[in-house]
Amino acid sequence: MAPIEIKLSKKDLNEIKELTRKGRVDVRVVKRALILKSRHLGMGTDDIAQLLDIDPSLIPITLNNYLEFGLKTTIEDAPRTGRPLVFDDRDKSNIVALVCAEPPKGYARWTLDLIQETCVKNKLVDTISKSTIQVILQEHELQPWREKMWCIPELTEEYINRMEDVLQIYERSYNSSRPVICLDEKPVALISNKHEMIPCSPGQVAKKDYEYTRGGSANVFCAVEPLRGKYFNKVTMDRKRPEFAKFLNDIKNSYTGVEKIILIMDNLNTHSEKSLIEQYGEEKGRVIWNCFEVHHTPKHASWLNQAEIAIGMYSRQCLGDGRVESFSNLREMTRDWNKSVNKKKTIIQWEFNRKKAREKFSYEIVSSR
Template sequence: MAQDETGEKKYVVRLSGEERAQLESMLSKDKHSAKTLVKAWILRKADVSEAGEGMSDGEIIEQLEASVSMVYRVRKQLVEEGFDAVLTRKQRSRPAVPRIFDGEKEAKLIALSCSAPPEGYARWSLRLLERKVVELAIVDAASDSTIGRVLKNILQPHRKEQWVIPPHADAAFVAAMEDVLEVYRRPHDPLLPVVCLDEATKQLMKETRPPMSMQPGQPQRVDCEYERNGTASIFMIFAPLEGKREAIVTERHTAIDYAHALEHVADVMFPQATKIVLVQDNLNTHKSASLYQAFAPEKARRLTERFEWHHTPKHGSWLDMAESELSVLSSQCLARRIRDIESLRAEVAAWVADRNTHQAKADWQFTTADARIKLKSLYGLPRSKRLNHATS
């Protein structure tokens, strides 16, 4: 036995012969939980009695691959609560919380998740299920995390973010980025609404054979063969502070289509606004010149002056909140085969109506101060100046 640090230990393990015999019996039978067996090994190796091994904490941790805190807790529990307390599972001080989803309610939840999703959605999400189980009075209340635990691998919502950021100093990027970030800091003003605009393309595909619907224990089966049926463009117009969006589906993606989208923003969505703060990416059609291609000069000038123009930097379209809204649309509604533009318009309209009904807003957290720290390589300043710049 070699334990130089025995006197320094606050919690010293010293076992009796009966306790050592009980440990040997436990370790030879191997009928206990892994955690209990690890505790038994810790006691055996830490025992400083004449028959014990008297190992230091470091030696125990190295041999058993246990954590420092676990070795400490075993020592402390032995001294304060006794030998049996270390090796006996602690009883609950309070009764277990009753399950929200019992057998019958769980079956209803699974059946609901296997049913067709609401119009405008390609699949059930945890948040949709959370809302629906309350509407159908399956349960009084449930969080999406609870539903996720119940369904386990049945639903697997994934979130993916992809950013493209220049790796070196770029003054033009920084200037445009800080301009947009300062726009997002403005307080809500109904007469000066902030509107983000972005576009996406959806390929239309017809089924060549009818899909086989989802059944319990069997996912929906879709034939690998399909028929191309053209493409359509979607203009996403998102007012993040109002929790309001419009999605205009067009056959093409031209300057004329863009001009008509701006006309919709100015004359239909926000006719009372004195000025509309417009945030968009740097696409070549995203200019006031597109208005002059589509309308008479008088109307083009009127619409141009209705907007306060702000552009995200090149490779910085992630700063446009409409792009995030398009990502949600893509995952919730468009991630399936849609046969024609009429069906696409109907599905997108249903999705937009549901999002607007629940006033889904954007909680933008990235600020100019964050950018000056996290993206400091873009500023091209020496480290000392960057730090001073970030705290100014």
């Protein structure tokens, strides 16, 4: 994050000069004034914190307050006669700025307890309840204890072209003669409990021992037709070319009388015509491959593949805590889940389109005449 820069007016500099000359001034007021003056003189955050012996997180809060509220509101304390339960805008701004910064050393993320403790320690407020903090966070739509994995793309021409290609397919209306299938793989570790679980009972949750036994790993090919809620999950020993070729053939055999199967997948080296030819021979391999119209997602863009959503459903609903003891057990569980989910026909509501992509990533498509 870029450092916050400020420039004090002559009037503000004179007021700070007069303030620091006074004999009886609250030390917190003086320190806020000196934070502003130090940054005005070009000092860095660490240097200011060391010079004034303060928590570094107070510095951006003070600087932001100055930019938003001016000198007087920033350095002076609000009236403290029976601190009101409803905090003013400056208090809320301070708390929001604190939560949007890194948590103290030794902590991975903010919690309500930690926010409460730090607010009082840093003298942002005299006292504040966790419920009040929660209300302030809700007002600003903040959940600092949550995080998402996100791959920031390098917007090359290839990335944009592939993304636009996939999204224009997702925008099409359903066409039974050209079904859209999304495909991906999921590795699954085979893990068994070392000791028998204790099932739940009234008033008691189920219990399992933390020890477990590793039994190798397996692969699950996951494919979905999002607009129909049709799911294809197949357990294999690995994701090598022969298994991929068999899975693609299984999908092909599930559709009769279609013009073409639109297939969206990543550019893994096994996701190619070569896998079909090696498994079934050149003639049959090409016949199977030509049943598909293949579209690859960009590199580092698994989020564009709706198969990822299907994998998430499968992981939560079928695999649960991830302890699957054997290959045969995984295959049986997967087969049962396929039957159940295909009865429900749960479609995937995909809302991200080309218009949103262009707004999100700030690029334009110039149409050629």
